[in-house]
Amino acid sequence: MELAYYSDYAVRLVNTEEPARNKDALTSVDAVRTLFGAGVQMARRVTDADVTRFRNVRGRLRAVFEAADGGDHTLAVDLLNSLLMEYPVSPQISGHKFLDDQGRPDWHMHLADHPSNASAGYAAIASMGLAFHLTEYGPDRLGLCQAPPCRNAYLDTSTNRSRRYCSDRCATRANVAAYRARKRLEAAGSGKSGRTAETAQDSRALSER
Template identity: 75%
Template sequence: MELASYSDYAVRLVNTEEPARRKDSLTSVEAVRELFGSSTQAARRAGDADVTRFRGVRARLRAVFEAADRGEQEQAVHLLNSLLLEFPVSPQISGHEYLDESGNPRWHMHLAEHPSNATAGYAAIAAMGLAFHLTEYGVDRLGLCQAAPCRNAYLDTSTNRSRRYCSDRCATRANVAAYRARKRREAEDPGADPERTGRTEDSPQRTSETAEPSTPPTPLPATGPAER
């Protein structure tokens, strides 16, 4: 497993909270354990105290993404370094669970679980994974979704560093909103020069996930908040 893949731990934890929507799914020991995924041994160590501890680590990880989103690279690195110092990792060589065609282990680096408590173990892996991703791909690859009110964290792996949304659904929702806003402006001022808005019918907004539709999109359901 590539060490940068451990950065998903950070994204999963940060996205348990949606501040703009006042939603927080990290409210129980069961929610904490679900974050560990297939690592059941580490999950079993989680207790009631870890709910509060995980929330504290979550706030610090979100601060890293927020600094990166603002373009404050040095601040993002400083915040991440403080987590690395507080939650050190224990790297180990592993491979017996991955065998090649001849039955020999495919050796790779593995971040061992921290023995003290569930929060320390998860924080160490999340911080180190995020650090590997940051140094491998750049600080600007850490982002927060631009489709208001969603501010979920994401890791940009696009070839042209163009990602702005956490999912295709949010990208589509943002493009639909932009399309409707432009149509309203045109209806209010039919003689307006489209160049004043910085956009024309022939040059729609571009995103990494999806482009703005050139024909009226199908309206989203209006029965409540969109599920994501």
């Protein structure tokens, strides 16, 4: 398992909140436990006190994505570095999973098996994963969805660095909105004079090419 894989922990946590819609899914111990994924031991250690701690870490991770998305890469790195300082990893090689039924261990890295609490463990894993992603692929790979009001975080893993939306759903929504805006413009243009309608048609023909 690549260490950059753990960057998904950061994305998952950040996207439990939709600030523009005033929505927050992180309101219970169960919601926090879900973030860890199935079969992760640390999830069992989540207590009521962790809900607030997770929200706090979430705000700080979102700030990293906001800085990176806004082009302030030094700030993104500074914010992430302070998270790494505060939530250090304690790497251990674990073999609790098996490669086959002969019991050959599937050796893999655990980043924080004995944290002071579940949120410290999660923060360490998420920050380390994000740090690996940032250094491996570049800070411009950390983005926020461009389909308002959504501002979900995403990691761009496309080969041509073209990703702008958190999901297919948001990409479709943005395309529909852009199409409607173009139609409105065309309608307004043709209402004024034949000349503008012609221009609108030309630009449409161009964009369809």
